[in-house]
Amino acid sequence: MSYLLRFLIIFLFSVPSVFSEELKLQESNINFIAIHPFKTVNGKCFGTTVSPMTLTQGTNGLQIPKLIKIEIPISQIKSGDENRDEHIIESLGYPTITNISFTSTSITAKENEWTITGNLTVKGKTKNIKSVAVIQKEGQDTILSGKFQVLMSDFDVERPSLLFATAKDEVSIEYRFILKP
Template sequence: MKKIIFYALAAMAVLSGFAFGPKTLKRKLFSNKASSWISYEGKHPLHSWKAVCREVDCVVTYDEDEAKLETVAISAKVMAFDSRNTNRDSHALEALEALTYPKINFTSAQLSRNESNLIINGSLNFHGVTKPMSITTKTYTEGNTIRVEGAFPVKLSEFKVERPSLLFVKVEDEITIHFSFTFRTQ
């Protein structure tokens, strides 16, 4: 009977991660909403514009022992992008079918380092279409704050977005997504 109890306790210790050696401390960190944002830049032959979204959620898994990010998940509300032109924003919401596809989501599959860059491979879900995406970012650590910044192109046609037009000329197919997220490690 003592043997069975010993094996049961040993199995529970192994399964819980406390059995042998130190446990790696991993925590979820949520981005600071006051200083985090995502934006897109669009172009038309007559003008270009930028729309910013500050209602974006970003959570990362942070390995405290290694002081590194391991996973990333981002979600932004389509209706929260503001270009400071309500007419343009309402047309964008129509083109993006914001009521049908209210969010843009990104989830990482793998993070790796290349010199001073953090490369995030994952999936972008936009306008009901999910595509693999590789994003090269810069990370900055200042005390107990981590900032992750980057940019990447997105072709609207790849996500089945009907491009809006002005004077019968459509906006360019490629937009550029920019982002900046800050996290506190303590």
């Protein structure tokens, strides 16, 4: 009887690890959309650093990390127009300020989504933001994606203007992270 009891205890403690797998971040895409009366600017953030790089997928879904940190090098923000890119990175404080950063303060899960709250720092100013990240499975890939809006004025970023027309204050940020086993 004690042999059976020991076997059951060992089995029960090993079951969660049998049904979990490590997922590694393979691709991170962070894009922004700024609207000017003459043009909608679609930009991409390259060279992004995300931590943690590995998450655990278990029987109850994707395990919530204690903390998410994201760093975007300002010099790697591209909009498809070099002159505009120079103005964008200058208005973000470059070269004095080299990164835009986000650090989560809380993450809560509900079905296939996480509500992520944290501090976004742009041009030395930190503001609290909240975003809902949807978690989807596409074949072997696990994808976290979502969006949120910020105001340039909240971060003392000068709104671009051209021919007496000024861009809208609101900028939409979209993100998509692809994790693979």
